Amino acid sequence: MSSVRRRRLTAVSLTAVAGLTLTACGTSFGAQTNQVYQPAVGANERGEVESHNTLLVGNRDGSATLSAGVVSNLDTDQTLTKVTVVDEDGKTLTVKAPKAPLTLASRAFTTLGGTTPDSVFVVTSGAVPGDYVTVTYTFSDSAEVEIDAPVVARADHAGEYEDVAGGDGLVPAAVSGSESSTETETE
Template sequence: MSTVRRRRLAATALAVTATLTLGGCGTGFNAQTNQVYQPAVGANHRGEMDVLGTLFVMNEDKSATLSAGIANNTESDQTLSSIAVTTLDGKTLPVRSAKMSLPLPAGDLTTVGGASDAGGFQVADGATAGLYVRVTLTFSDAAPVTIQAPVVARTPEYAKVAGSDGLAPSDVSGEGSE
């Protein structure tokens, strides 16, 4: 084998080894592909009570409806016993609901704020689309969950979230409510 050919072979082997070695430098335990992916607008909290896709949807009367999925990961049935909402600067917002407690069966996901939810949980006034509010959910036996949730304008994307009258507004999507 000639000297030139050996040098080319050695250079190629070195280039391949360097590419494979240095290509792995950007990965590791904190690589982006190892992170939880959250494609939705709502905020998530994971724990013994997963609160997923949490957000408030504005209504025509300036109230905002809570929309979230609550997964009870405990081994016993829970109850959502209270909700407290504050602005990020600490102003308490009044919460209204037809039913202030919600059963959460063990191992199940319960959706809050659907059009069939009789209005769900709403802040009467003080939430502003484009900003965040701090929501504290208190459960019967599980630890409370505090999460910062966005407030969004009512658009066709949120047509299935209950409005202030307990029904999704028919004029939002142009197709009527469920």
């Protein structure tokens, strides 16, 4: 075998080995193609009823607005009858809810905490930015959904939460359901 041919064969072999070695470095055991990846601040819960990017956004008056995207994967519409929020110490916080129960259309995305007052749930006090709280959704015909969600300060994320109700420091007038120190049901 000639020396030119031998050098070419060696170069091709080294290139192939280097390529395989370098591509293996990027995959490791925690490659995101093998795991569910959550790039956003909020938490996700998947099941019959899913809650996406769930978090509480702190308002200037000390309250916090629940912000989430909820999807019912069931064949029938669901009614969100109650939202309960518990802090890290196990204390149930007061939640002001819309006057009427919120209907979730089957297989449709519903935004909580947006510009529609019928979907705004506000924790009146006790949700401290930087902490986590446990949010529990109760539905008419589905199991409860429980999710640990962060509380974020609106001021720390200027512009990011502009569309979340309560940014002006005021709770929308339509969110005036009865207050309770344990849990609030919509009527």
